[in-house]
Amino acid sequence: MSTSSTSKLARPVPFTPKRTHSLIPDDASDSRLPRSTTPSLLASSKKYKAPLSSESRTRLTSKPGPLFVPPTPSRSKSRDGSTPGSARPKTPASPRKGTESPLLMPHVSEMDVSRIDPEEALVDFETVTEVGDVSADLDEVDAMLREDYGKEDKVLVSIRIRPSENPSAWDVTTSTQPRTIKLLPQHAKSAATPPQDFRFDEILTGSENKPVYTAVARSHVCAAMDGYNAVVFAYGQTASGKTFTLSGDDAQPGIIPRAMKDVFAYIKRTPAREYLLRCSYLEIYNEAIHDLLAPPSSSVSQPVQIQGTGPNVVLTPLREEVVTSLKGVHEVLQRGEGNRRTASTDWNERSSRSHSVFRLVIESRERGGGGGDEPPSGRTTPGFRPPTPGGPRLQAKGGRSVQTSVLSLIDLAGSEKATSDKDRTREGKYINTSLLTLGTVISTLAENAARGKSDHVPFRNSKLTRMLQPSLAGNARISVICTINPDVSAVPESTSTLLFAQRIKKVQLHAQKKEVVDTDALLERYRKEIEELRKRLAEKEAPDGPVKGRRLSAREQLDESLAMHNLNARIKQLTKLILTSQTVDENKGDDSRPASPTKVDFDMSPYQLQQELLAARRELETQATQILSLEAALATRPQLPPDAPDSEKDKLLHEQARTIRELEIVVKGYEDNLGEPLRAVREDVEKEWAQKLEAETRLRQEKEAWADALVKQLDKERRMRIKLEEERHALAAFVKKFDQLGLGGPVMPPSKLNPPLPTPGGAAAVFAQRQKTKVSQLKEHPLAPLAETESPIRLASEASHKSLLEEEWDIGEDVDVSIELEKSGVAMSPPKTGLAPARKGSQSPTREILSEKENLPV
Numbered sequence: 001m002s003t004s005s006t007s008k009l010a011r012p013v014p015f016t017p018k019r020t021h022s023l024i025p026d027d028a029s030d031s032r033l034p035r036s037t038t039p040s041l042l043a044s045s046k047k048y049k050a051p052l053s054s055e056s057r058t059r060l061t062s063k064p065g066p067l068f069v070p071p072t073p074s075r076s077k078s079r080d081g082s083t084p085g086s087a088r089p090k091t092p093a094s095p096r097k098g099t100e101s102p103l104l105m106p107h108v109s110e111m112d113v114s115r116i117d118p119e120e121a122l123v124d125f126e127t128v129t130e131v132g133d134v135s136a137d138l139d140e141v142d143a144m145l146r147e148d149y150g151k152e153d154k155v156l157v158s159i160r161i162r163p164s165e166n167p168s169a170w171d172v173t174t175s176t177q178p179r180t181i182k183l184l185p186q187h188a189k190s191a192a193t194p195p196q197d198f199r200f201d202e203i204l205t206g207s208e209n210k211p212v213y214t215a216v217a218r219s220h221v222c223a224a225m226d227g228y229n230a231v232v233f234a235y236g237q238t239a240s241g242k243t244f245t246l247s248g249d250d251a252q253p254g255i256i257p258r259a260m261k262d263v264f265a266y267i268k269r270t271p272a273r274e275y276l277l278r279c280s281y282l283e284i285y286n287e288a289i290h291d292l293l294a295p296p297s298s299s300v301s302q303p304v305q306i307q308g309t310g311p312n313v314v315l316t317p318l319r320e321e322v323v324t325s326l327k328g329v330h331e332v333l334q335r336g337e338g339n340r341r342t343a344s345t346d347w348n349e350r351s352s353r354s355h356s357v358f359r360l361v362i363e364s365r366e367r368g369g370g371g372g373d374e375p376p377s378g379r380t381t382p383g384f385r386p387p388t389p390g391g392p393r394l395q396a397k398g399g400r401s402v403q404t405s406v407l408s409l410i411d412l413a414g415s416e417k418a419t420s421d422k423d424r425t426r427e428g429k430y431i432n433t434s435l436l437t438l439g440t441v442i443s444t445l446a447e448n449a450a451r452g453k454s455d456h457v458p459f460r461n462s463k464l465t466r467m468l469q470p471s472l473a474g475n476a477r478i479s480v481i482c483t484i485n486p487d488v489s490a491v492p493e494s495t496s497t498l499l500f501a502q503r504i505k506k507v508q509l510h511a512q513k514k515e516v517v518d519t520d521a522l523l524e525r526y527r528k529e530i531e532e533l534r535k536r537l538a539e540k541e542a543p544d545g546p547v548k549g550r551r552l553s554a555r556e557q558l559d560e561s562l563a564m565h566n567l568n569a570r571i572k573q574l575t576k577l578i579l580t581s582q583t584v585d586e587n588k589g590d591d592s593r594p595a596s597p598t599k600v601d602f603d604m605s606p607y608q609l610q611q612e613l614l615a616a617r618r619e620l621e622t623q624a625t626q627i628l629s630l631e632a633a634l635a636t637r638p639q640l641p642p643d644a645p646d647s648e649k650d651k652l653l654h655e656q657a658r659t660i661r662e663l664e665i666v667v668k669g670y671e672d673n674l675g676e677p678l679r680a681v682r683e684d685v686e687k688e689w690a691q692k693l694e695a696e697t698r699l700r701q702e703k704e705a706w707a708d709a710l711v712k713q714l715d716k717e718r719r720m721r722i723k724l725e726e727e728r729h730a731l732a733a734f735v736k737k738f739d740q741l742g743l744g745g746p747v748m749p750p751s752k753l754n755p756p757l758p759t760p761g762g763a764a765a766v767f768a769q770r771q772k773t774k775v776s777q778l779k780e781h782p783l784a785p786l787a788e789t790e791s792p793i794r795l796a797s798e799a800s801h802k803s804l805l806e807e808e809w810d811i812g813e814d815v816d817v818s819i820e821l822e823k824s825g826v827a828m829s830p831p832k833t834g835l836a837p838a839r840k841g842s843q844s845p846t847r848e849i850l851s852e853k854e855n856l857p858v
């Protein structure tokens with residue numbers, strides 16, 4: 001391990017000293033910014049004037065020097081016949097006079113990359129400069145070239161374990177495929193559940209960056225060069241080694257420098273194609289995208305916006321720099337790093353709280369010259385083209401389609417910030433938003449892929465996911481390297497990283513190449529043929545021509561008319577083809593349409609032609625709509641003739657910038673004056689209603705509890721009443737027996753045992769009558785007593801309507817019933833009722849008798 005790495009490892013975990021990118025280890029080292037470069041130093045050195053890297057400028061101005069690159073044989077003569085070097089346009093190197101617009105100026109003056117003629121910035125196997133010794137293993141690139149990158153449909157997920165001096169909490173198996181990693185049982189939360197086995201494509205250890213690059217990114221870089229979109233991103237907690245893996249240091253260059261090296265090595269190994277390379281470098285911090293290649297002032301005043309939807313997401317305004325050599329890429333990266341440092345007060349904190357994205361747009365086409373495919377009337381490439389949004393574009397040419405792909409290399413913010421900082425800082429909230437959204441997006445995609453569902457994927461919830469939408473949605477090769485710190489203290493963060501990695505593994509990909517066909521050349525060829533056919537037709541029809549000018553036999557006439565019919569038919573057929581060959585997008589996968597100009601079949605069946613016609617009509621309709629909307633857009637543009645002087649244009653831009661500023665002030669004023677007070681009112685109202693709601697809820701709960709108690713009590717009362725009725729029945733039987741016995745015995749004086757009622761059949765009859773009435777009342781109104789009561793417990797009608805047991809009889813207190821009974825010799829055995837006294841101190845006589853008689857000997 002290098003000294004620098006060792007010292008970096010020794011630093012406290014929360015701080016992440018970032019390294020400068022080390023693309024050119026030897027000759028460019030003095031031009032590299034030292035780590036300690038202060039913003040002011042950078043500010044003085046960042047007056048970059050040309051859109052191309054310094055090396056590209058040297059090349060384009062044709063000054064012979066150490067970095068001068070000889071032109072390719074295919075472009076040895078420019079179209080106007082001059083020598084290649086002198087024909088190359090100079091890049092607009094100095095600021096235009098009179099430019100005052102502070103907001104828009106950078107995108108139209110010396111910063112305007114789009115004014116470069118892409119034809120002049122092409123690199124091919126001859127013009128690419130020596131690729132140096134870092135990862136310049138061309139044989140390995142050759143090996144990669146033999147692979148088929150389009151077939152992979154899974155995300156490549158790898159784990160990198162940072163070296164540590166502390167004992168590791170993880171058990172790693174790298175000898176079998178897939179590689180596995182699991183927590184050592186002694187560190188598991190509970191001994192009952194064994195630690196989970198995580199499986200990945202690669203698990204890498206150690207400080208060597210080359211094996212990491214080879215395992216994780218090289219195939220993706222080659223795929224990008226081959227026309228597929230590719231994304232490599234590093235995910236993990238702070239200080240786990242994301243930046244070390246992506247950027248590396250002088251001793252161990254990371255994925256970005258190695259990828260760039262391979263890009264040029266690939267070009268060197270591909271003589272059949274020529275390339276246009278554009279790179280951009282941006283940072284997502286607090287959910288705002290900052291263009292790291294634009295001057296800091298304009299990147300702050302004009303954050304990058306994401307426009308478009310679905311696969312057609314565009315970042316604007318985003319500076320893209322054309323690069324033609326490794327040194328150029330190095331320069332661009334350094335400038336980006338410099339701007340990033342300038343923007344931050346605490347570099348380490350800022351870098352671990354923001355996502356950085358390095359993008360390389362790769363356009364390529366087959367090399368022309370000697371191919372024989374190019375029609376003589378092929379379109380010539382103009383020296384300058386009107387500026388195109390996002391930089392210069394390579395044009396299809398002479399039947400050669402252009403392949404476009406994007407390689408994105410992303411260093412994400414520390415993943416643990418997403419949770420630990422969420423309550424503390426705004427930054428934490430934003431990291432939270434983007435990393436958690438990334439997780440949600442990935443799991444939804446994985447779920448959709450696994451279950452064949454098409455659930456909504458919340459790409460729009462964060463800038464990061466929105467920007468990555470075209471790639472994450474499937475049309476890209478993705479490689480994710482998750483870095484973990486193996487220490488015991490970092491087990492929760494490492495586990496969460498491994499779970500994220502496992503989720504992402506399930507996402508299904510369907511990456512496809514994108515090609516644009518040279519429509520002009522195709523049209524030209526068809527037009528030429530149509531012209532020739534028409535000429536032949538006209539000759540045949542001319543009055544003095546070979547057909548009409550002499551007498552023909554019937555047979556000859558027939559042949560001639562057939563030939564003319566065929567000519568007409570071919571003309572018609574070609575006219576239709578011209579309509580449908582505007583663009584051929586391989587993504588549509590429509591086999592019925594020609595995939596390239598060379599595959600066009602002129603002898604298509606009528607059915608195929610009909611299909612072509614239908615498709616062409618649809619295309620025409622779409623284009624008509626597009627024309628209308630473009631016309632509308634044009635109408636709303638400020639009036640300025642194309643040849644207006646620069647000062648006029650600048651004036652207009654200045655006015656627009658002022659209007660924008662004014663509108664911003666108005667918006668801010670609205671926010672300050674109205675936004676805040678309105679929010680406060682809303683919060684108050686919400687609070688008040690929340691309290692009311694809470695009180696209502698409490699009241700309702702109380703009422704429900706009361707109702708429950710009521711129901712229970714009612715039930716209890718009912719059960720008691722039934723029991724009481726049973727006891728009354730028993731007592732009635734007893735009284736009846738008692739009456740019967742009284743009939744045959746001596747006439748007893750009024751006493752407790754001889755109340756006025758017990759005449760033959762009297763008590764029994766009265767009791768029976770009352771029982772009957774009560775039962776019928778109960779049947780008719782089972783809840784009636786409850787309705788009359790105030791309390792759920794007391795039964796009013798029961799209280800007012802006394803039972804036989806409760807009725808007070810006016811009898812002498814001094815009568816000794818036991819003596820009377822003994823005298824009569826009656827052996828009484830009343831049933832044990834267990835009846836509780838109805839009222840204390842005023843027991844009914846019958847009850848008293850019963851309680852007394854219970855003790856009587858039978």
Ligand SMILES: Nc1ncnc2c1ncn2[C@@H]1O[C@H](COP(=O)(O)OP(=O)(O)OP(=O)(O)O)[C@@H](O)[C@H]1O
Pocket residue numbers: 001004005007008009011014015016017018161162163206207208236237238239240241242243244245348351352353412413414415483
């Ligand atoms: N595999 C490794 N070998 C040697 N040193 C490493 C390795 N991984 C990380 N380091 C060292 O650990 C420290 C932290 O690494 P790095 O800055 O790459 O972490 P990070 O994940 O990018 O953190 P942040 O989220 O803050 O950006 C650095 O000093 C780096 O050099």
